Amino acid sequence: MTALDRLADRLGAAAVRDVALGPFTTYRVGGPAGLFVEVEDEATLRLVADALAGEDEAVPTLVVGKGSNLLVADAGFPGLALRLGGTFAEVHLDDLSVIAGGATALPVLARQTAAAGLTGLEWAVGVPGSVGGGVRMNAGGHGSDLAATLTEVRLLDLRTGEDGSVPAAALALGYRHSSVAPHQVVCSARFRLARGDAEVATAEIAEIVRWRRDNQPGGPNAGSVFTNPEGDSAGRLIEAAGGKGRRHGTAEVSTKHANFIQADPGGRAGDVRALMDEVRDLVRAETGVELVAETRLVGFDEEVPS
Helix, strand or coil: CCHHHHHHHHHHHHEEEEEECHHHCCCCCCCEEEEEEEECCHHHHHHHHHHHHCCCCCCCEEECCCCCCEEECCCCEEEEEEEECHHHHCEEEECCEEEEECCCEHHHHHHHHHHCCEECCHHHHHCCCEHHHHHHHCCEECCEEHHHCEEEEEEEECCCCCEEEEEHHHCCCECCECCCCCCEEEEEEEEECEECCHHHHHHHHHHHHHHHHHHCCCCCCCCCCECCCCCCCHHHHHHHCCCCCCEECCEEECCCCCCCEEECCCCCHHHHHHHHHHHHHHHHHHHCCCCCECCEEECCCCCCCC
């Protein structure tokens, strides 16, 4: 009996085998998870943590979130994938302090805080991820990021079962980076916002939405594929190197924004990955700049750290 089999026995009806992960990502491509658990409440999360703690052999874990920054290999992910929902999508406002569950959609959080006359998260309306995923990558846009208002995070370590609050200052937050590990679950995050005008904040949100619709493609993609090199733009570099519109099988560099890769309906994750490599090689050859992936690659032989 494998470690995954033993884990499945411990989790019982809470876990489902061979669930396709593609539908849980914005790329809409990719294979199944060995085990999949929908975590709707604290009891289920504790069940998962206890089950993993009882296993001597480490089982790979993946927290899916909104899947807006993931590319899952066509072969899938051989470990345990879990997705937060239910009580983990709740938002609580207390004066200038906001506590949002890890499953909270960032656009929802942006709109709720703006409507309450709290400012500092308007930019997040354009990020189609969750609070948990946003913390892990220090999501940002329009001149700000989560680090600007994040004060503390509740983390649960799936390997040790340790569960507690960690100050934002201890998370090594940087440009699209944090020290949050793949086996740590962001259960909730606390933000410190400023008092503002609800109408002004709501108008700013509307402008951000309009700008993104005008300048970025919709459809099956995961947003920016590569981080921006210091003082430059990955999209500009890719376009200057002739990568805009480039295609590999069922994947294409967007003709609207060169730092986006679009996946065809029913496409292959392997084509997206191959196109990422081609674009990186093209930019390196033309400019000498080494692009760094912002997209998190899951289940591939060589995963790019994020």
